Amino acid sequence: MIEFDKVSKIYPNGMKALTDVSVKIEQGEFVAIIGLSGSGKSTFIRCINKMHDIEAGKLTVNGIDISKLKGKEVRSFRRNIGMIFQSFNLVKRISVIRNVLTAFVPDLPDWRKFLGIFPNENKIQALEALDNVHILDKAYTRVDQLSGGQQQRVALARALAQNPQIILADEPVASLDPVTSKQVMRDFKDINQKNKITILINIHDVDLALEYCDRVIGINKGKIVYDGKSSDITQDILDRIYDNPSSSAEVGSESHAAVQ
Numbered sequence: 001m002i003e004f005d006k007v008s009k010i011y012p013n014g015m016k017a018l019t020d021v022s023v024k025i026e027q028g029e030f031v032a033i034i035g036l037s038g039s040g041k042s043t044f045i046r047c048i049n050k051m052h053d054i055e056a057g058k059l060t061v062n063g064i065d066i067s068k069l070k071g072k073e074v075r076s077f078r079r080n081i082g083m084i085f086q087s088f089n090l091v092k093r094i095s096v097i098r099n100v101l102t103a104f105v106p107d108l109p110d111w112r113k114f115l116g117i118f119p120n121e122n123k124i125q126a127l128e129a130l131d132n133v134h135i136l137d138k139a140y141t142r143v144d145q146l147s148g149g150q151q152q153r154v155a156l157a158r159a160l161a162q163n164p165q166i167i168l169a170d171e172p173v174a175s176l177d178p179v180t181s182k183q184v185m186r187d188f189k190d191i192n193q194k195n196k197i198t199i200l201i202n203i204h205d206v207d208l209a210l211e212y213c214d215r216v217i218g219i220n221k222g223k224i225v226y227d228g229k230s231s232d233i234t235q236d237i238l239d240r241i242y243d244n245p246s247s248s249a250e251v252g253s254e255s256h257a258a259v260q
């Protein structure tokens, strides 16, 4: 379980990005974090894997108070958390499988790291992860020959190969076209249901959030203003989350309806 208890995050420049945030996320949930640009969505998910330290409150992950973790403990804690970025964060000039294999590097003895030789067991795990996201046929293709959607699937396979309990995804579909975005969201959903991995996604596309995620957390100026089922979201709730509702925040707005 991930538990925020009155968590506040203040950046060194004095910007209060999260204020008194309290929320619990159970193992196996699929949660969308929505809100205006700058509302604190990335900060929220990045605090969970300690990419950002918190200034007040308590943040526990599976009972561990993460503020207390140091050095090696942080690295081993992060092994349980896969991170996906909008920009994929892959090494473009090497093959898909080698990118996925990087998930195993921290556990390799130095001689293997030095020679870049992975045990067969790791190769099988990497291929299984690629199969899980329906991209096994691209295992030996160079990443720079793949489309954006395929690259995001490789990033997802790399996260899966870590065998994580939690996946944090920071705007994973923001740079993808609408059709590919849906495919990638479906992959997240499959993984969530099949492997019972907790998935938290920051997402700007409200329709995608409502279609694929079970729970929505709405953040406005660093505070949670909605936390509930996707199916309970109404236009009034979206207006509260987005202050000044724009077309992008409307459920089934024309721009999104066009892609369905």
Ligand SMILES: Nc1ncnc2c1ncn2[C@@H]1O[C@H](COP(=O)(O)OP(=O)(O)OP(=O)(O)O)[C@@H](O)[C@H]1O
Binding pocket: 011, 012, 013, 015, 016, 017, 035, 036, 037, 038, 039, 040, 041, 042, 043, 044, 202
């Ligand atoms: N490293 C930083 N130093 C100072 N302020 C920061 C830093 N990172 C984020 N902020 C500020 O904290 C607030 C929350 O930022 P955050 O990136 O969490 O928002 P967001 O909702 O993810 O935005 P977006 O949707 O644009 O990615 C913003 O006002 C932002 O300018």
